[in-house]
Amino acid sequence: MQFVVKRDILLRSLNFVQGVVEKKNTLPILSNVLLQLKDKKLSIVATDLDIIFYDEITDVKTIKEGSTTTSAAILYDILRKISSNSELNFDLKSENKLSLKSENADFNLLCLPIDNFPTFADEFEGQEISLNNARFLKLLNKTKISISNDDTRHYLNGIFLHLTEAHGRNFLTGVATDSHRLSSSSLEIDNTNGFSSLILPKKTVFQLSSLLAETQNPLLMQTSDNKIKFTLGNMKLISKVIDGKFPDYKKVVPTTNDKSLTVSSKDFISSIERVASVSLDRKEGVKLVINKDNIQLSVNSANSGEGNEKIKAEFSSENLNISFNAKYLIDIASEVEDKNLKMNFKDSVSPVLIEDISDKKKYNIKKKKKIKN
16 A cells, blocks of 8 residues: 555544544554555544544545554654645555655554454445534534433433424434433424434544534434434444433423523623632532622632622522532533523522523523432
8 A cells, every 4th residue: 555645634534533543442453543545545444343433535646555554643643743734655565564754754653454453334224314514513512511421321421312393393302411400402404314312422422523513514414223324525423322211301391480580691601700710629509699680699618718799680580599510500601602691490499491592492401409310
């Protein structure tokens, strides 16, 4: 195998690979990236056995076809330190040695045989569903903040994707919860194409978010049994889905919260961050004293001191005192697109419904009690 490719083109692909390959793995081959040159195209493949990333580079000068695997981390690190837009000259000298030359630098990289690299069948029975790239990214960002890290309840370690209907319109809805908070967001879709509910794993969610943030290519989604495939131009991300049943989240969504608070999203975030600065622990509780036309925010830490601030707001009821995890509030408010944040209360101890006014199908719930599974 021998080819020439631009550094920036290959580096972009290897950047996505880093989120897939395992840095510490009992199987050395899973730390490698597969480079395959065929039909004047360079294929990049990486996997951890749960996620597979494919990319295809067409802007490559083919001298001799072939394939090999080499360390994804080492190759990526080398390319990051080579000048932008440089030409990379690759030459597979033997089964276990890949030569890389660029400018005045010369590297010999160790390789592992491609026979040891896992192979997967890219076969999906379900029809493709076309999704708006930017809107689906917003759905992921608004819900992934509530994904649980508790491995004992694996069915909460991802986003529950399912179809919902409202006013005769179809939506793809994402929901995540860690039992303390719950986040939901939806996007309208024209064709459901027999999509079945599934739980998208956390690692896949974050990897897909990175891909969507870096490309404007149309997004196609396709499912089959226990797998899901996302296609973005020449890139594909295939992932296993979580085997488990997501809890009936609709039972915990407040329906009688009639006390409404409206506050500037920007002012709210800035104020929380300032008063929370007195504590090194961002999980420290922030107390809100809500009045008709303002909110008094305060944090009182036994170890470091206290912080207080008052900001303008509009409240539809009498005064209300309530406390929250400061980090949870910042996470939620940071994903609000509208200039104002709307919070709906029942009382000082019940779950709170937080709305992004620009996204009527989205909510975040702050729980005093854990969500039952």
